[in-house]
Amino acid sequence: MKKKILSVLLATTMIFGLVACGSGKDGSGDTSAKGGDDGLIKVGIINNDPNESGYRTANDKDMKNTFTKENGYDASFAYSLKNDEQITAAQKFIQDGVDYLLLSAADTSGWDSVLKDAQDAGTQVILFDRTIDADESLYVASIVSDMNKEGETACEWLKNQNLAEYNIIHIQGVMGSAAQKGRSGALTDTADKEGWNIVTEQTAEWNAEKAQQIVQSVIDSGEKFNVIYAENDDMAKGAVAALDKANISHGVGKDVVVMGFDCNQWALTELLNQNWNYDGQCNPFQASYIADVIEKLEKGEKISEKTIIMDEKGFDATTIKQADVDQYGI
Template sequence: MNIVFSKENGYDSRQTNTADVNEQMSAAMGYIRDGVDYLLISAAHASGWDDVLLAAKRAGVRVILFDRLIDTDPSNYEAALVSDMEFEGKLATDWVLANVPEPNVILIRGQLGSAAEIGRSAPLLKAAEEGKLNIVWDGTGGDTWSLEEARRVVEAAIAAGKDFNVIYAQNDGMAQGACQALEAAGISFGKDGKVKIIGFDFNRFALRNVQAGYWNADVQCNPRMANQIHEWIQSGNIAEGIVYQEEIIVDTDTITDEIIEKYGINPDPGKGVITR
């Protein structure tokens, strides 16, 4: 965001980076009072934004949502360029049902109430309700999607004697924490192991883990939205309503160097490098 919305590109921009939704809302109200032209929001929590959005509307501030949707009337924002979190969850759930006989799943959610958590959980919960899989343990990495909290979720499931063969971790960092707990307990996982590992977000370290067979699958979440929003603003032709990014899942059979280079995010540890 900072690179695209820079002075060199003609912007006077400010940015607030926090996973605390109250801090986000307070910052947004401040920007509205300051008279900004555009307010770009990637909400930590999907609900509770109506006062902010209505204040922006009254002030003539054009609101664009990115990455995550907000639970509000669509008339309260101009456009939304987002990841389809429920589609991501369906990709992962379908993979589990197609590749794991009698799935017994540990679900590690992200920040409860966030669009990502709600969307990625829904298809798995639906499959459980339909009797297609069992969720034997349901935890969360907390508001920061914490590796450490995810590790404790799996440690607790192991201590409780739960029998499981799938880790469904709603981001790559939490999948990493889950694997740390499995390794410490001497439980095999990955391509040739008992427990299948699924992460989300397409971090390059995660994709290399899939390529090495250390994990089984990873689901893309495309956060590279700044350039598209920049084009909308510069052209004055902002899309109306919700625009979804296209996303995919890869596993040990489909992962390639080309996919990692083209679609991966954040630094690449290198082929053959496992990130534990």
């Protein structure tokens, strides 16, 4: 770990609406100068809004439970769904002299400059949850889901349903995010190859209410559809709310096939009750993997795998069991 040096105190609140909070029991924000707690590894964690989805809530909780003072860390957190705000937070963490910058990027592009600054400052960068478009030399490890594979697995499942026709409402997540690009790209490629009809393709930015509005708009237009491909569970939930309001049946053997991602426990229960048809897993528990990487780096060991892919699967309403809900639900 690089030499501890004192730096000026940062402002008590992050600019541009970023939320920063320390790892103390009171959850209060603390971006104080490096070296305040002898022997602690100083980390700056940049994440998406924990209220974005059940997945993100679980992901943030996992980070906070792992990177504590009791476990040897002095952790500060910053949250935003906007790339420019995340980059501002990263610059502040680097200025503050963090040992490690942990990053779940809102967008895959635009990170080269700030990561070069981190490298020059001796701050080691570890990506989690999402990949970025940057040279691998700019970060020491990437603990991520294979978003492309998640989408491909879902589309292969949908293809195997052998529907008489495919008229799909495609509800996208935040545009430019790794999850959106991977899950959208798979559907676009498969639809082109199979001749599926994409009725509409709009972003609901992971939000249930926006997803409900999108589906309601299609219902009001009178255009026929029989598949909803929502890129997270919350948006699938919003889509189903629109179907229920219009008395349109959904789930196994019903009028509309409902697909989601993330495997929230309540979403898997919808599969178990056959109200939904498919849910793709996205594993939110990366903190222990990151801690293992940091431990190795602190011992001077080399990281054998630059990219660590989380093990994930998809669930079908006709085969899911309660044990799956209990084990994989977040």
